[in-house]
Amino acid sequence: MSAVSSSKAEQGMINEELIQVEFHDRVMLLRLSRPAALNALCKKLIQQLNAALDQAENDSRIGAIVVTGSEKAFAAGADIVEMRHLTFSDVTDKDFIHPWERLAQCEKPVLAAVSGYALGGGCELAMMCDIIYAGESAKFGQPEITIGTMPGAGGTQRLTQLIGKTKAMEMCLTGRIIQAKEAEQIGLVSRVYPDADLLKETLAAATKIAHFSAPVVRMIKEAIRHTTETELVGGIRFERRLFQSTFALEDRQEGMAAFAEKRPATFKHR
Ligand code: CAA
Numbered sequence: 001m002s003a004v005s006s007s008k009a010e011q012g013m014i015n016e017e018l019i020q021v022e023f024h025d026r027v028m029l030l031r032l033s034r035p036a037a038l039n040a041l042c043k044k045l046i047q048q049l050n051a052a053l054d055q056a057e058n059d060s061r062i063g064a065i066v067v068t069g070s071e072k073a074f075a076a077g078a079d080i081v082e083m084r085h086l087t088f089s090d091v092t093d094k095d096f097i098h099p100w101e102r103l104a105q106c107e108k109p110v111l112a113a114v115s116g117y118a119l120g121g122g123c124e125l126a127m128m129c130d131i132i133y134a135g136e137s138a139k140f141g142q143p144e145i146t147i148g149t150m151p152g153a154g155g156t157q158r159l160t161q162l163i164g165k166t167k168a169m170e171m172c173l174t175g176r177i178i179q180a181k182e183a184e185q186i187g188l189v190s191r192v193y194p195d196a197d198l199l200k201e202t203l204a205a206a207t208k209i210a211h212f213s214a215p216v217v218r219m220i221k222e223a224i225r226h227t228t229e230t231e232l233v234g235g236i237r238f239e240r241r242l243f244q245s246t247f248a249l250e251d252r253q254e255g256m257a258a259f260a261e262k263r264p265a266t267f268k269h270r
Helices: 043-057 088-093 098-105 121-128 143-147 155-163 165-174 180-185 195-211 214-248 250-260
Strands: 019-024 027-032 064-068 073-075 110-114 117-119 131-135 139-141 191-193
Touching (some): 043 098, 073 121, 098 121, 110 195, 117 121, 121 139, 131 180, 131 195, 139 180, 143 165, 143 250, 155 214, 191 195
Parallel strands (some): 064 110, 117 139, 131 191
Antiparallel strands (some): 019 027
């Protein structure tokens, strides 16, 4: 496989601060790169991710997209520090986190290569991808409940579709974090690789897909999305609205403050 790492100047492509872009044959590799916050998904990161996705979708030389993070974290969720002081009217006026759905709307196939933490919004971002490959170090979870809120980008919906009601309930209601092997057993990820092989194997699969007929690839993806998304459309919006409504709760304020202040949260149930 020819790995072509290109600069913005060379390719006229996006290679910005929080998303590193590389080209590997017909595959665009997008690396979330915000190490100081374990790739927490702030507004700027999502804007840059979406811009890169637009670029990939508009470039006929690109046949597949790979999204990855670092060894320590795919992404540790929505940026709690950025969200902490938002009010109910802030999040409802701006339909907070709606732009995240761009990834789920990609017409080209998207593969996630997950090492380390994929928590909250990080797990949700991975589930928006078409195939998830995990390194042995990967850890998945929806721990929003521990900070007084709930999944807002598909955690209650896509997770339930993938692993079933009782397992999704357990993960979302207890915040339990599961290891890669368990994630594979319950159908959350397609395969687990040794961490050292994860990116190579993901790029190999993406390259294989990218060399098949692009219209046929698009049709297969569209057909599979049709069956999974018919049920999802209303649920994703419903979940996002409930997530936004948690911003009116004192418990949400307390949970996020406790995380930022590195102390246990004390919930008052209001
Ligand atoms: N938002 C903002 N900053 C985050 C973050 C997040 N989601 N996750 C980690 N960080 C920051 C930490 O604040 C810390 O920053 P400082 O060094 O400046 O203090 C840095 O990243 C390293 O994190 P830790 O020191 O906590 O690292 P650790 O190895 O001890 O723990 C962890 C790792 C278990 C992932 C822990 O960081 C953690 O629990 N993170 C939050 C996970 C979470 O609750 N995610 C859900 C967010 S809500 C959401 O995503 C809503 C939605 O559905 C859209």
